[in-house]
Amino acid sequence: MKVDSIHTGIVLDHIKAGRGMDVYRYLHLDELDCPVAYMRNVRSEAMGRKDIIKIDANINVDLDVLGYLDPGITVNIIVDGQLVEKKKLSLPEKLTNVITCKNPRCITTVEGALDQVFLLKDRARGVYRCMFCDAERKSKALR
Amino acid sequence: MRHLIDITDFTVEEIEGILDLGDKMIADPDAYKETLRGKILATLFFEPSTRTRLSFESAMLSLGGSVLGFSSADSSSTAKGESLMDTIRTVSCYSDIIAMRHPKEGAPMAGSLRSYVPIINAGDGGHNHxxxxxxxxxxxxxxxxxxxxxxxxxxxxxxxxxxxxxxxxxxxxxxxxxxxxxxxxxxxxxxxxxxxxxxxxxxxxxxxxxxxxxxxxxxxxxxxxxxxxxxxxxxxxxxxxxxxxxxxxxxxxxxxxxxxxxxxxxxxxxxxxxxxxxxxxxxxVRNGRFVRMALIKTLLDWRNEA
CATH class of the missing domain: 3.40.50.1370 (Aspartate/ornithine carbamoyltransferase)
Structure with missing residues (x-):
């Protein structure tokens, strides 16, 4: 299968195989009107198989979201057909409106105006806690 | 502005300071009976409580201050559908400090984001007290x-x-x-x-x-x-x-x-x-009244110093 190179835009590489749709959904890529290519189960020397997403426009990608989903993803910025920047990711200290609290007793379940804020409590285990009720969520990549 | 949402919001030294002040208040309560004259504590109890609410009210009255508030969500604008955030912002215009209890976990933290005055968590669901x-x-x-x-x-x-x-x-x-x-x-x-x-x-x-x-x-x-x-x-x-x-x-x-x-x-x-x-x-129970007196005074002192 062949997907054309992009001229100016972003390539999200080294996504764990099968997890590309999570990235697509969390970044709201369905709302873009530029071409977006999602390649699944691409052969990779390092990973065996991986997913890749190519976005044919230079949009602002939320690196916090990507870092939470999988800090191993590589973000390649392409301008005029050239790779101009390779961004490395890490688990963000704070996540705002990326994930929601699952605790039915949490105040965020009834106060719609509140942001859903999670703070990183354990980097090694990828554990986040709701800023309001302390309920835990784990980084998807580390589950 | 400092609040007390979780006990670890205060350092060990700050807690020792509050306990020391509480001990002094037990030893000589009369020395503190005019300390907060003219100040108002709002007690917002969205969930029933006898002991905690009365101990806060007793503490504020023992310091010469006044108290207003409600003792169940039914008797507040929450019953009309008002959001917690709006209730807190409103009440913080009427008072110098707020003690709140709420059945939802994290409600006092949420309240502290909108309040103009210090918030004291008087219990939030099964979370903290x-x-x-x-x-x-x-x-x-x-x-x-x-x-x-x-x-x-x-x-x-x-x-x-x-x-x-x-x-x-x-x-x-x-x-x-x-x-x-x-x-x-x-x-x-x-x-x-x-x-x-x-x-x-x-x-x-x-x-x-x-x-x-x-x-x-x-x-x-x-x-x-x-x-x-x-x-x-x-x-x-x-x-x-x-x-x-x-x-x-x-x-x-x-x-x-x-x-x-x-x-x-x-x-x-x-x-x-x-x-x-x-x-x-x-x-x-007795200590609870005095330590709340020490806490209210300390939070208001910190606010004045800020």
Whole structure:
């Protein structure tokens, strides 16, 4: 299968195989009107198989979201057909409106105006806690 | 602006300062009776409470201040559908400090994001109850003369017992404290708390009967199995009488054990224990008023200094 190179835009590489749709959904890529290519189960020397997403426009990608989903993803910025920047990711200290609290007793379940804020409590285990009720969520990549 | 949402919002030194002030207030209450003349405390209780609300009101009145507020969500604009955030912002225009209790966890933290005045968490669901913890710390310190180097047993509903969660958080910061967690499997301390104890290398043990650990305890903190924390009444009925302290169970306890309970109790401590000199739960009630006086004064002092 062949997907054309992009001229100016972003390539999200080294996504764990099968997890590309999570990235697509969390970044709201369905709302873009530029071409977006999602390649699944691409052969990779390092990973065996991986997913890749190519976005044919230079949009602002939320690196916090990507870092939470999988800090191993590589973000390649392409301008005029050239790779101009390779961004490395890490688990963000704070996540705002990326994930929601699952605790039915949490105040965020009834106060719609509140942001859903999670703070990183354990980097090694990828554990986040709701800023309001302390309920835990784990980084998807580390589950 | 400083609030008290979680007991760990305050440093160990700040807590010691509040306890010291509370001790001074117990020794000479008259010296403080005009301290907050002209100041207003709002008590916003979205969930019923007798002891905590009255102790806050008593504390403010004892400092010469005034009190306004409501004692259930039905008698506030919440019943009309007003958001918590709007209620807090409004009431913070009418008062100098707010004590709030809410059934939802994290509600006081949410309130603190919108308030113009300091917020005190007077209990948020099964989450935290830091002023009860200040009361507990004051009682333990007055009994033992210290807050470090002791074995603390916590018994009963350790899953939903917010006083337990706050007390573990607070006492974890003192050296030489070992926790013994006594509960049925269904009501064990949440994993996020035991994970934190493991991470900090603080010794703790989880057991199912108080008899097996009684001789080693310096503190026995009893809690009520709270009906309002259960989704299922059958679970509540099955577990409510699991742990009842009576003179027979105390037979092997240390002579200087201190028995605490945040109250109200139902039947988890037999009334026969009340006359035992080791029972200090009614001292706790008295200490609660004074430590809240010290807390209100301290938060308002900090605000003035800021």
């Amino acid at each position: 830091p002023t009860q913890t200040l009361t507990d710390l004051m009682t333990i310190r007055r009994q033992k003369g210290r807050l470090d180097s002791m074995v603390v047993g916590l018994c009963g509903d350790l899953k939903f017992g917010r006083t337990v969660h706050s007390l573990i958080g607070a006492m974890s910061r003192y050296k030489g404290v070992t926790f013994v967690l006594i509960s049925p499997p269904e009501l064990k301390v949440p994993a996020y708390i035991t994970d934190e104890l493991k991470r900090k290398g603080i010794p703790f043990r989880e057991v199912e009967t108080m008899e097996e650990v009684m001789p080693e305890l310096d503190i026995l903190y009893m809690t009520r199995v709270q009906k309002e924390r259960f989704f299922n009444e059958a679970d509540y009925i099955r577990l409510k009488d699991t742990y009842i302290l009576d003179p027979e169970k105390l037979r092997t306890a240390k002579a200087d054990l201190s028995i605490l309970h945040p109250l109200p109790r139902v039947n988890e401590i037999s009334p026969k224990v009340d006359d035992d000199p080791r029972a200090v739960y009614f001292d706790q």
